[in-house]
Amino acid sequence: MNTEKVIFAFFVILAFTLNFGFFIGDIDNVAHHDIYELYAAIVVGIIATILKLGDRSQLGAVVLASSLVSVILLVIAAVMWMLATKNGFSIDKSTMASIVSFSGGALVANFISVVLLITETSLTKR
C-alpha cells in the first residue's frame, strides 16, 4: 500500500462526492444546495489537481485535465453565486438552475477522474 496513492484517491473521491452532494436536489431550489459544500468541493478539487501535477503518464494527464475542468466549472458556479447574492439579494430560480447545472458539468468531469483512477489502479494490480 502506498500512502501517496491513498491520499490522492481520497481527494479525488472526496471532490467527486462533495460535488455530488452540492448537485443533488431540485435544480432551482436554493434550499437544496449549500454554498459551503460548493466551497469545499472547489478547495478539494484544487488540491486533487495539484497532487496530479508532474505525472507524466498518459492516464495521469487525462486525470489532470478532468480535474482542471471540474475546478474551472465549479469556480464559475461560485462566481455566479457571488454575483447573485451581492448587496444582500437572494438568488432567483433561473440563476440557481444555471449554478447547479454548472456544478453538474463539473460532476461529470469528477466522475471521469474517479473512473480513470479506478482503471489505473486495476491496471497496476495486474
Place this chain on the structure above:
Amino acid sequence: MRRPLIALIVVYAIATFVLTLIPGVDPDGNPWKMSIFQAFYFVSFMGSTIGFGEIPYPFTDEQRYWVLVCIYTSVISWLYTIGSLLTLIQEATFRQSVTSQQFSRSIRRLKAPFFIICGYGDTGRTLTKGLTDLGYVVVVLDKKDDDIKAIPLSDFKAPVYSLTADFSVPETLIRAGIKKRKYCEGIVALSPDDHTNLKVAVATKSLNQDLLTVTRAEDENEIANLKSFHTDVIINSHELFAERLVAAMNNPTGEAIARWLINQQQVELEKVEILEDPDEDAEEEAENASNKSNNTDSSTHAVPHSGRWIICGYGKFGRILKDHLDAQQVETVIIEESSNVSDLPEGFIDGKGTEADTLEKAGIYEAVGLIAGTKDDANNLSILLTAKNLNDRLFTVGRLNEQNNLLLYSSAKPNMTLRNRQLMSDAILTRITRPLVTRFLRELPKLSAKRTRKLYSRIALLTAGEKPITWRIGINSNDAPAITETIEKNYTITLKQLLRNPLSGNAGRACCLMIRRSGHLEIMPDEDIELMLNDEVLLCGTKSESRYTKWQTHNIELLENNVLENRHTIPLLRWLERKEIAKVTARKAAEAEAINLMDQEESTETEIIEEER
C-alpha cells in the same frame, strides 16, 4: 513542490471558512456575517501582507482573534512555499535540466548551416573561432563543464550553442541536431580518446550517412577501423606534420604556397618580399624570395634533405617521423631512454637528449637536422637549446605540447614548430569549409617545379607583403548574380575581366588558382579563358581585392562598366548604350552563324559534287 502548495491551499481554505462563521457587527449595530467571497478577498490581501484594512466593516474582537491566527499561519505557509521554490530553482539538477531543454529548443529552431564539435579543448576552441569567423553556427558538446562555461563569455561572431553531455551516446548527437539534414553541415570529433571518436563516427554514419564526418585519431587500429566505414576525414596531427616536413624537404616552394592557403586564420603574418617582375626570370626571383624568407625563423625552405637527422623521443610522433624520413631515404638516429620503450630500432642512442654527451654520441656535429619530439615541453626546450649551442647550423624542429608554453618556444627559435592544436584546427577548417582549396592542395604537388615557382612568385608579387587569402566564386545566380545575368544575355566574360580592379581599371591584385568546370579541373588557367555557367573559380590575392571582385560579381552596373565598357552614369543613356551593345553582339553572332552556315553549305556542296562524280 506539491507539499507547500497544498499547505498554502489548506491554510487559505480554513481561514476563509472560519471567517464566514464568526459573527460581526455592521455600523448600524446589526449582526452580520461575511460571505465566502468577502472572506476570501480579505484572506487574500492579508496572506500576502498587503493589508487594505478591515473590509467591509471594522471587525469585532472575535473576528480579530481569528485574523491574528490567520496572519501568522498564512505568512509562514507563504515563506515555506517561496523557500522551497527557490531551493528548487537553485538545485543543480533542475538547472541542468532547464539549460538542457533550452539547448534542445534552440537546436530545434535553428535555421542556419551549423557544425557540431565534440570535445572543446584547445583544438575545439580554435576550430570554433575559425568557423564562427566564417559565419557558421557551432554546436559544442563536451563531457566537462569547465571549458564550456566560458563559451557565453567568449566573443564569437556567430551563435555557439553548448551542452555538457557525453557525446559518445547517440542520443546526445541527435539532440545536437545530427539529423537536421538541411542545416547540419558536418560533425567533428576531437576527443583525445580515439575510441570515443570512433563511437561518434559510427553513430553519425548510422544516423545520417551523408553527413561530413571528421575525426581525430592517432592509433593505427582505430584509424583502420574508421576507414572501414568511410569516415570522410581522419586527422592525425603527427602524420600531418611529418607529411609537411617531407613536403618541405622535397618541394619547398609548393609547401610555402600550401602554408599560405591553409593558415588563413592565423593572425601572425608571414611577410613576403616584393619582386620586380616575375615573368622575366621567375625562377631566380622565386629563389630570391625563398632565400629572403629563410631569414624569418618559421621558414621551412631550408629543410635539408640529405644528411643525418636526430630524432629525440620515440613515441607515436617519433615513429611516424622515422617512417616518413625512412621512406625518403634520409638517415635517422633515434635518442630515447631504453627503459621507456621496448622495440627501439637498431643504432639508437640511450638517453634523454637533454645532455650534450648524448647528442654528441648521436653525431650532432655531422647532423643536419634535429627533432625534439618528446612529450615534455621542458625537455624539448632543453634539447633545442643544447643542440643549438653545439651546432648552430642545425635545422631544428620542436614539438609543442601545451599551448601555454608557446612563449618559451619563441625564445628557443626552432626552425619549425609542431603546434599540434593549431595544425589540426587549420587542417580541419580547410577541409570542411573550403573544399576547393583542399582539391587544389591535392593537385599542387603534381605541378612541375617551374610552374610551382612561377605561381609562388606570382602570388608574392600580387600580394606584395600582405597575407594572401583565397576565395571562391561560383558562377551561379546565388554567388555571382551579376555575372550569371550577363552570361545569360550571351555576353562573354573572361577571367581577365573578372580580375580587373573596378576602381583603377587595371589588373587587380589577384590571380586564379583553379577553375572547376563540370568535374574537370583547370589549374592556373590562362587569363583569356571565358567564364561559363556553373564554373567554380578559386582566386588568390589580397583581402581588399577579394572585396572588389565581390562587388563585380554582385553589381551588374559595375560589371557592365568594367567588362562591356558601358561608362554612362545617366540611366537612360546607359540603357541606350546597353541596347547598342546588344545590337552589336547580336550582329556579330548572326555574322558568325552565317559564316558557319556558308561553311556548312560549301561542305555539303562539295559532298554533293563528290557524290555526283
